[in-house]
Amino acid sequence: MRKKRPTPPSALTDIAFLLLLFFLIMAITSFQTPVPLDPAQAQAQEIDLSTIPTLYIAKTGELYQEGKPTTIESIEADTSYALLADKATEFSAIHPIIEALKSKGVETLHLLVEEQE
Template sequence: MRRSRLLSQEQDDTEVNLTPMLDVVFILLIFFIVTTSFVRESGIEVDPPQASTAEVQAQASILIAISPEGEIWLDREPVTLAALGPRVVRLQAESPQSSVVIQADRASRSGRLVEVMDRLRQAGVDRIALAAQQPDR
């Protein structure tokens, strides 16, 4: 009888308690979810013009793309010029520190770019940048 009690105590002592390890894993998971920044994409690939004075934009989280055909893309879907302003205002309300970057293809019309910029300014968006790539050196 005494021997069976000792055996059962030894078996209880050798079990590994996984609860603290699971707690740490969940805390790390929550940390990574909270600290991850989500970048919105425009939805299409564009070939931006080159500029030797191009600078990297740190807080560019709202991307608008203008295709060579003049289509406007926002958040991976095409959008009309009339709907562009309200949608960008809504996206900026979600993250107030974000800026808007327009990625116009080098083959797109400059008139379309001016229309997009004008529509954004009418909607009250004041931080607008144009995407360009630095020339290969």
């Protein structure tokens, strides 16, 4: 009868490393908002948003920037912003934010939507 050769311990570390690498790549590539949002769907124009600051509006009207809750008064003046709101958010919660951005000198406001399939 043959003796079983033991599994080399390096094989287990290789598998663990590959799993860790897989989960890190998935975490980096998945787009996550600070609050769960269900954006409106429409045909959209694709633009590069990597340099444009993005504001998120939750269903309740709470405002977030870079994953942290913020107020409209604490937002820095910039010429361009992107705005992503849940489709269930009341316009009465969105309108004051748009007006405040306009008064701060924002020239371009990108309204983000999910692309229709």
